[in-house]
Amino acid sequence: MGMTMTQKILAAHSGLESVSAGQLILAGLDLVLGNDITSPVAIKEFRKLGADKVFDRGKVTMIMDHFVPNKDIKAAEQCKMCRGFCAEHEITHFYDVGQMGIEHALIPEKGLVTAGDCVIGADSHTCTYGALGAFSTGVGSTDMACGMATGKAWFKVPSAIKFELTGKPRRYVSGKDIILHIIGMTGVDGALYSSMEFTGDGLKHLSMSDRLCIANMAIEAGAKNGIFEVDDITLEYLRLHGAGEPKIYSADPDAQYEKTYTIDLSAIEPTVAFPHLPENAKTFGEFGDIPIDQVVIGSCTNGRLEDMAAAAAILHGRKCAKNVRVIIIPATQQIYLEAMERGYIRTFIEAGAVVSTPTCGPCLGGYMGVLAEGERAISTTNRNFVGRMGHPGSEVYLASPAVAAASAVTGRITSPWELDKEAAV
Amino acid sequence: MIYRGNVIKYGDNVDTDVIIPARYLNTSDRSELAAHCMEDLDSTFVSRVKDGDIIIAGANFGCGSSREHAPIAIKASGVSMVIAKSFARIFYRNAINIGLAIVECPEAAEEISECDITEADMDSGVIRDLTTGKEYKAQPFPEFIQKIIENGGLMQSVANGIIE
Numbered sequence: 001m002g003m004t005m006t007q008k009i010l011a012a013h014s015g016l017e018s019v020s021a022g023q024l025i026l027a028g029l030d031l032v033l034g035n036d037i038t039s040p041v042a043i044k045e046f047r048k049l050g051a052d053k054v055f056d057r058g059k060v061t062m063i064m065d066h067f068v069p070n071k072d073i074k075a076a077e078q079c080k081m082c083r084g085f086c087a088e089h090e091i092t093h094f095y096d097v098g099q100m101g102i103e104h105a106l107i108p109e110k111g112l113v114t115a116g117d118c119v120i121g122a123d124s125h126t127c128t129y130g131a132l133g134a135f136s137t138g139v140g141s142t143d144m145a146c147g148m149a150t151g152k153a154w155f156k157v158p159s160a161i162k163f164e165l166t167g168k169p170r171r172y173v174s175g176k177d178i179i180l181h182i183i184g185m186t187g188v189d190g191a192l193y194s195s196m197e198f199t200g201d202g203l204k205h206l207s208m209s210d211r212l213c214i215a216n217m218a219i220e221a222g223a224k225n226g227i228f229e230v231d232d233i234t235l236e237y238l239r240l241h242g243a244g245e246p247k248i249y250s251a252d253p254d255a256q257y258e259k260t261y262t263i264d265l266s267a268i269e270p271t272v273a274f275p276h277l278p279e280n281a282k283t284f285g286e287f288g289d290i291p292i293d294q295v296v297i298g299s300c301t302n303g304r305l306e307d308m309a310a311a312a313a314i315l316h317g318r319k320c321a322k323n324v325r326v327i328i329i330p331a332t333q334q335i336y337l338e339a340m341e342r343g344y345i346r347t348f349i350e351a352g353a354v355v356s357t358p359t360c361g362p363c364l365g366g367y368m369g370v371l372a373e374g375e376r377a378i379s380t381t382n383r384n385f386v387g388r389m390g391h392p393g394s395e396v397y398l399a400s401p402a403v404a405a406a407s408a409v410t411g412r413i414t415s416p417w418e419l420d421k422e423a424a425v
Numbered sequence: 426m427i428y429r430g431n432v433i434k435y436g437d438n439v440d441t442d443v444i445i446p447a448r449y450l451n452t453s454d455r456s457e458l459a460a461h462c463m464e465d466l467d468s469t470f471v472s473r474v475k476d477g478d479i480i481i482a483g484a485n486f487g488c489g490s491s492r493e494h495a496p497i498a499i500k501a502s503g504v505s506m507v508i509a510k511s512f513a514r515i516f517y518r519n520a521i522n523i524g525l526a527i528v529e530c531p532e533a534a535e536e537i538s539e540c541d542i543t544e545a546d547m548d549s550g551v552i553r554d555l556t557t558g559k560e561y562k563a564q565p566f567p568e569f570i571q572k573i574i575e576n577g578g579l580m581q582s583v584a585n586g587i588i589e
Contacts (some may be wrong), residue, residue, distance in 0.1 A: 041453045041493050048580040067451060074451035124491040124515055140493035140519035142579050188438055189485040193514050222485060224514055277438060364447035364490070385442040385489060387465035392443075 002252030004160040005227050006195040009135040009249050013118040021159035021256070029059065030134075031113060032147040033121030035103055035360075036064045040078045041141035042122055043085050046148055054089050055151035061093035061112060062086055063103040066360045068096075071367040101332025101358045104128040104216060104300035108208075109332055114238055115230045116247025120144065120153050125300050125382065127218045131211035132238065133230035133248065138219060158195045158224045161186075162257040165202030167266035172416040174310065175210030176302055176380065176400035178263070179217040180271040184281025185261065192222035194258060197251065199229045202265045208237045209306035216301045217382050220278040270415045272378070273398035276386045284415040290397070294377040295326040295408040296389075297401050298356075299363045302380035303331025305338055307401040312344035314405035314416060315351040321411030326353035327362060327369045353408065365389045371396075378407045426575055427546050428505040428526055429555075430477035434539040437483035439466065441495040441516065444487065450494055458494050459501035476503040479543050481534055483509065487516025496520040506545060508552065508563075510534045521570055524578035528552070530563035537561075547571060 003011065003018060011019045013027040034042050039062050054060045062082050067075035079096070086094035093112060100106065104125050107113055115133030119126065122144035129136035139153065147153050163182065183190075196218045198211075206214075211228050218226025228234065230248045238246050274280040274287075297303075297311050308330055320326045328348050330336040336358065339345050348355050362369030363381040371377055371390030377397070379389065384396035397413060406414040443466035445458055452458070463470035480499065486509035487495060496519050499507065506526035520527045526547060533552045537543055541556035550565035565571070569587075576582040 037447075037450045038491065038493070041497075044453065045580050049583060072451060078451060078453075122491055122493075124489065126491075138491040138515050140491050140515060140522060142493060142522035143518065146579065188488060189511065189513070192485065192511060219515075222488065222513060364442070364450075366447055366450075370448075383440075383442065383489060385440045387446055388442050392465040 001256065002254035004195065004251045004255045005197055005229065005249050006135050006160060006225060007157055009116060009118055010155060010157055019157045021157055023157045024154060025157060026152050026154050027118050029120055029147050029151050029153055030117040031119045032060045032144060033103060033107070033119070033123065033126060034062050034144050035066050035123055036068060036075070036079050036082055037066045038122035038141045038144065039082045042144040042148065043081060045142050045145035049145065049149055051149035054091070054148045057090050058092045059151065060091055060148050061107070062091060063095045063106060064097065064100050065102050065358065066364070067366050068100065068359060069357065099333065102300045102303055102360055105303055105331035105335065108132060108212060109241060109334060111238070111241040111243035114243040114246050115234060116249055120147050124219045125216050127223065127225045128212055128216040128300060130215040130218065130225050130227035131208065133228060133234055133246065135225055135227065137225045158193055159258050160195045160197050161191050162260040163196060163198045164260060164262045165198060165200040165265055166262065167202050167264045168205040169265045169268060172270055172402045173268050174400045174402065175206065175213035177268055177271040178210070178265065179214045180273050180278065180281045180398060181268050182263065183217065183221050183278050186221045188220060188277050188279045189222040191218065194223055196221065196223045196226040198226065203229060203231055205265065207306060208233060209304045212304065213301055217278070220382060270400065270403050270417065272403060272413060273384055275384050275395040275397065278382070278384060278398060290413040291376070291411060292324060292378050292407055292413060293375040294369060294371060295324060295404050296362050296369055296377060296379040296381060297404050298329025298331060299360065299381040300331065301382045302401050303329055303335065305335050307380065308335065308339040308344050310401040311405040312347045314402060314419065315353065315408065316347045318351055318409045320352035320408045324408060324411050326408045327356060328353050329356045329359060329361070331358055333358065362389055378404050378413055380404050426548065426571065427544060428479065429542070429544040430479040430505050431475060432479050432481050432537055432539055432541045432543050433470065433474065435466065435480065435482040438485045438488055439482050440489035441487055441492050442489055444495040445492065445498040450492060453494060455497055455501040458498035462498040462502045471502065474502050474504065477505045478503060479545070480504055480507045481537050482507065483534060484511045486512050488513035491515045493519045493523060496523050496525045500525045508533055508545065521573055522579040524574050524576065524581065526574050528563045530561050533561035533563065
């Protein structure tokens with residue numbers, strides 16, 4: 001029987017000719033990832049195992065990104081523990097303040113994952129690297145500890161849902177609008193335990209930023225992983241970032257899918273997910289005025305250079321609305337530097353926004369933009385659960401950088417199309 | 426193994442942010458996590474949960490982040506098991522790995538009420554609502570997964586020589 005992209009990668013990493021959905025396998029890992037929240041728990045478990053060293057110091061990475069520069073003493077203790085472990089085990093890819101970035105932006109940028117790889121990370125958005133044609137999935141700290149010790153993880157081979165993308169997205173419609181539209185269709189558990197496999201002639205209109213954003217939010221549909229067919233855009237990205245030799249696994253023509261969705265990208269509009277689930281996707285015209293207190297542009301979903309460019313294009317020569325706090329967070333040091341060189345940072349500051357060092361901070365209500373009771377934010381992050389950005393009585397609306405920037409200007413949730421119309425008048 | 430306890434009931438899509446809000450993730454201390462378990466969904470949980478209680482919930486329980494702190498907080502608060510219509514996949518894996526008993530049973534999750542005394546036999550998969558007398562059948566775990574849970578999680582099972 002034919003295999004999907006995911007199934008082929010899993011077969012190759014478990015030394016099997018073929019695998020089928022539901023089969024339990026033990027797969028070899030090309031990268032094991034943790035952050036400052038999940039790694040301390042993994043380190044404790046690793047010690048329980050009595051393992052004296054990691055399986056490969058070049059294939060374990062720890063990135064301090066959630067609560068750094070440390071927000072409080074406890075967060076500092078957690079980072080100290082990771083720092084000590086990585087020094088003891090001479091971990092090659094340990095990224096601390098000064099070199100760090102938000103993990104899922106930093107890892108592709110550093111070329112640590114290539115097409116065909118099998119990756120686990122103790123962070124649910126590890127599914128991001130599916131954009132590079134890898135099998136990549138989020139796990140907990142115990143699985144991370146086991147992975148660090150043995151270089152292996154067990155998986156139940158997932159069945160798949162196919163997303164056939166056609167057409168070209170309209171102006172201001174980005175990967176974020178596409179994935180919010182998709183989760184609006186599938187629901188937050190529509191892809192539970194499955195892989196989401198993205199293919200079709202619409203791929204040629206999607207940049208790597210778009211794809212990384214889409215794969216990043218596969219978990220918000222409940223998926224085990226999201227994966228994109230590898231094409232010239234992927235290969236060029238991998239080459240530019242010095243990633244390892246790509247191995248391309250294409251789905252067999254007779255691969256089995258639970259379901260196939262055909263999505264016309266040209267029909268997708270700027271989309272906003274309402275509280276308190278990412279599946280509450282709405283387009284402009286379906287809702288009235290929604291005033292906001294805060295705008296966040298950043299995160300592993302939308303903190304890349306292209307996202308900074310989209311926000312800068314809208315904020316250039318404009319001002320943030322009165323009484324709206326606008327927080328912009330380039331996801332890595334490299335993105336920060338390039339945004340500065342291109343003048344985006346000046347644009348943001350002149351518009352009245354603040355620009356922060358890379359951090360996950362406000363996305364999970366950690367720090368750097370926590371909401372008070374009754375406050376409302378529009379954010380380019382990935383979750384809008386109750387209390388996600390602060391007080392359980394606050395609200396988060398999810399959107400693209402273009403929608404977030406347009407909303408920053410007007411002080412209410414606004415489509416960039418609306419600003420364009422105004423500019424044309 | 427048989428689990429018996431008072432039922433605390435929740436709806437669909439109980440996410441890991443409400444199970445243990447990220448503002449408490451600056452620690453991995455079990456009792457500190459337990460002190461804030463379910464805080465943003467149900468501020469009465471911590472004061473009313475008793476050892477052995479069973480959480481019964483709807484679909485997609487534990488969706489959201491990969492934080493193992495979520496099943497740890499539930500277990501450390503005294504809850505003996507979680508019965509749900511379905512579980513988010515990372516939570517499912519994490520619960521087994523840290524030794525928190527879980528089982529999917531849509532009928533039981535639908536019908537059993539808050540405060541009913543419920544018993545679940547994880548060897549046979551039979552769930553009994555002792556308050557109403559009604560019985561439900563769930564798919565039991567294979568033996569090795571049960572052993573992981575009974576031994577307190579994956580690492581403890583390895584240490585105890587249950588898994589090589």
